[in-house]
Amino acid sequence: MAAPKLVLGERIRLGCDSLAHRGLGLGRFQGMVVFLFGALPGEEVTAVVTKVHARHAFADTVEVHRSAPERVEPTCPHFGTCGGCQLQHAAYPLQLRAKAAVLKEALTRRGIEMPGATDAVGSREQWRYRWRGEFHLDSTGARMGFTSRQGHRVVAIGDCPIHHPALTGLLPALGRALENAHEGVQTVHLTVGSQGREVLLQTRPSPAAGEALAVALGGQPGPAVTIESTELTYRGRQFRVFSDSFIQVNQGSLEDLYETVIDWLRPSLPGAQVVDAYGGSGVLSLRLVDEGAEVTVIESNPISARLCQLHGEMYAPGRLTVRGGPVEELLSTVDKPAVVVLDPPRSGLAPQVTGWLSLAGPPLITYLSCEVSTLARDLEALCRLGPYRLERLRLVDMFPQTYHFEVVALLRRS
Structure with a gap:
């Protein structure tokens, strides 16, 4: 019935x-x-x-x-209306258990053999952890905030408890400045840099509007506002950041993510040829170089590729090769590596990438993912075509109070 x-x-x-x-x-x-x-x-x-x-x-x-x-009582008064958070009503240990269960279910449904219990690493900060935010304006410019849970309107936000205080402290003054300078502005991108002493501002679709906003905010107390670039620090190195270059938003837990990769690969890195596909601006790539690897970075974003080249010249001259362009087009031009590191966008691997990996057969693959559905799809293909087996798996919760999380998977060729 x-x-x-x-x-x-x-x-x-x-x-x-x-x-x-x-x-x-x-x-x-x-x-x-x-x-x-x-x-x-x-x-x-x-x-x-x-x-x-x-x-x-x-x-x-x-x-x-x-x-x-x-x-638990949600911290934010906008929870349930704003579309940013989904789990503020759940105690953090439950959030972690639920995410681990979602990961396990997604992989087992695809027939992937799990390597024992899922290792889940919680965020070092459960609040105020986001160093980058994207704020939307409604059509009148009078309301600035986040998209509603239903996706139909902008929810005005005066503060957001998951964003860095250097960022949210700027919101009241930014809202006032936008009252007179919102022409051509649909979104405002803010990135905290220089260890909280600076905020990088970009407006879209009109970047020029950001100049007027930066001037208007120049006399405000708190972090300096810039429209050019800023820098983030990782293990003593300064990395240049632009609004259009990728960064992990949870800088506090970044080490948990990247050092997992290094720890798992360390025995295989000295003298190894490594391809860091979707390598961004080179933060993880340089850690691979630190461990003795010869690293080729492939990055499709031209800004990130240029930054990776710059960072390589600063910190590892002659030891980091950068190739700018789509991973699916450039993978076939590199020598067969011993290790491949993958950190694709949410859409996962293109079929050409999966096909190349199955034919080239690097002994080790490390896959970082922020989208469990495409991760499961790609791991199924690699385990079937490689053939590879999933040797280690770790969930790193970079996004407390939301359903999102990062995963690191280590695959070894059978």
Whole structure:
């Protein structure tokens, strides 16, 4: 017998069994799967149906009848309205367990053999950890903040508890300055640099508007505002950063991510030919050089590629080769390496990359991912075509209070 059809706006009472991908509770109502915003495992809630599909529905929790012991009061008054966070109502240990379960489920569903228990490393900071933020303006320029959870409007934000205080401290003055200088501005990108002493500002689609904003903010107390570039420090080295160059937003936990790669690869690095695909501005690449590897970086973003070249000349002259262009086009031009490091965008590996890896057969591959669905897809392909086996796996939580996380996977050719 088919499950009864739910209706938009209908109030339903049900239990929550687990936390699924995107931080949503998973429950069932009269045989239909319901994804619940704001519910935790073990709770009984009343929820309002917001979307209905053939086999599942979505609903928002409006009342909790039986509360889980891990439930906490959200820190931000905009939680549930703003689309930035999904898990502020869950104690942090539960957030970590839920993310580890999502990772395991995604890989096992693809038939990937897990290397024992999933190792999960929590963020060093659970709040105020983001060093970069993107703020949107509504069509009138009067409202600045983040996209709503439903995605239809801008939620005005005066403070955000997951962003660095040097960034959020600038928001009130920035809002006032935008009242008179919002023409051509749809988004404002802010990056904290120089260990909190500087904020890099960029406006889009019109970068020129940023100049006027920087002048208006010049007399404000707090960090200096620049529109040119800033720098971030990693293990004693200064790395130049532009608004269009990639950085990990959680600088406090960056070492947990990159040093995992180094620790796992260290025995194989001295004298090894290593390809760092999607190498960015060279932060991890230089750590590979530190361990004695000869490293070729492939990076498609021209700004990041130039920065990687600059950083290589500064810190490892003659030991770091940088090739600018798409990874799928340039991989076939390099000598077969002993180790390949992959850190692709959320879309994962292009089929040409997976195909090259299966043919070239580097003995070791380290894959860093911020999107579990494409990671699972790519690992399945590599384990099938390589053939490779998944030897080690670690979840590094770079994004507390949200459903996002980073993963490091080590694959060895069978």
